[in-house]
Amino acid sequence: MSQPKPVLCRYYYADYHRGRATEECRLIKRNPDSRPWNRSLCDTCPVPDILLHTNCKEIALEATVVKKWGVLERVEVYAICAKHFIELEDPMYCPLCAEE
Ligand code: SF4
Structure with missing residues (x-):
């Protein structure tokens, strides 16, 4: 039986201790x-890619699970730079952090 891919994300939480089977996304949960x-x-x-590659020094994210074409669910991200208080059109790039 194949194992699911490990989740390398700071917002992923899992607890299998003593028979528990808790998994959650602490970003979407908010x-x-x-x-x-x-x-x-x-x-x-x-989200994991954004956190790894963004140039934004203080990125703040909000994530929402949406349904695409009425069937496929996916995670949509809204990002701001908490240092400069601007919305980021592209979460990978903050123009004001780039200027610094
Ligand atoms: S859904 Fe995205 S943000 Fe949430 S735990 Fe998974 S990879 Fe991380």
């Missing part, structure tokens, strides 16, 4: 407007 999270969303979620 968003009451999101559809519910499930583990398979991590496989296509852009």
Whole structure:
């Protein structure tokens, strides 16, 4: 049986201690407007890549599970630079952090 890919994300939480089977996304959990999270969303979620490659020094993210074409669920991200208080059109790039 194949194992699911490990989730390398700071927002992923899992607890299997003493028979527990808890998994959650602590980013999506904060968003009451999101559809519910499930583990398979991590496989296509852009958040780990954004955190790894953004030039923004103080990125703040909000993530929402949305349904695309009425069937496919995916994670959409809204990003701001908390240092310069601007919305980031591209979460990978903050123009004001780039100027510094
Ligand atoms: S859904 Fe995205 S943000 Fe949430 S734990 Fe998975 S990879 Fe991380």
